[in-house]
Amino acid sequence: MVDTKMVDTKMVDTKMIKDAKAPSKSSGTSMCRGCQQGKMVQKPFPSNRDKRRYDTFELLHFDICGPMEENSLGGSKYLLLIVDEASGCMKGFCLRAKSESEDCI
Numbered sequence: 001m002v003d004t005k006m007v008d009t010k011m012v013d014t015k016m017i018k019d020a021k022a023p024s025k026s027s028g029t030s031m032c033r034g035c036q037q038g039k040m041v042q043k044p045f046p047s048n049r050d051k052r053r054y055d056t057f058e059l060l061h062f063d064i065c066g067p068m069e070e071n072s073l074g075g076s077k078y079l080l081l082i083v084d085e086a087s088g089c090m091k092g093f094c095l096r097a098k099s100e101s102e103d104c105i
Contacts, residue, residue: 018042059085062105064098080104 066078076094080101083090093104 008012054086056086061085062101064095064101066098067096 044095050056061083063081063083064078065081068077068079071077072094074094076096078095078098078100080093081090081091082104093101095101
C-alpha cells in the first residue's frame with residue numbers, strides 16, 4: 001500500500017498508480033509535487049508486443065550492415081545477419097556486395 005501522505009490526488013484519480021488513496025485535505029503534507037512523484041511507484045507500461053508464439057522459421061529478421069571502412073581478410077565489405085524469432089538462432093554471412101545476399105537466403 002502506498003503512503004497516502006506521498007500521493008498526488010491527480011495521479012490517483014487517473015489511475016496512474018495502484019493501491020493508493022488520495023490524501024485528505026487535513027493531512028497537511030508539506031512536500032512539493034516533485035517530491036511526491038519521486039516517492040511513488042507507478043504501474044509498468046503496457047506491453048504492446050504480440051503474445052503469439054511463432055514456429056521455427058515462421059518469422060525471420062534480416063539486417064545488412066555495411067559497407068565497412070576496412071575490408072575483411074576475404075575481401076568482404078558487408079555483413080548479413082539473419083535471426084529466427086522463435087528460437088533466437090542467429091546466422092551471419094560476410095558479403096563482398098549486397099547483391100550476394102540473395103544467395104544466402
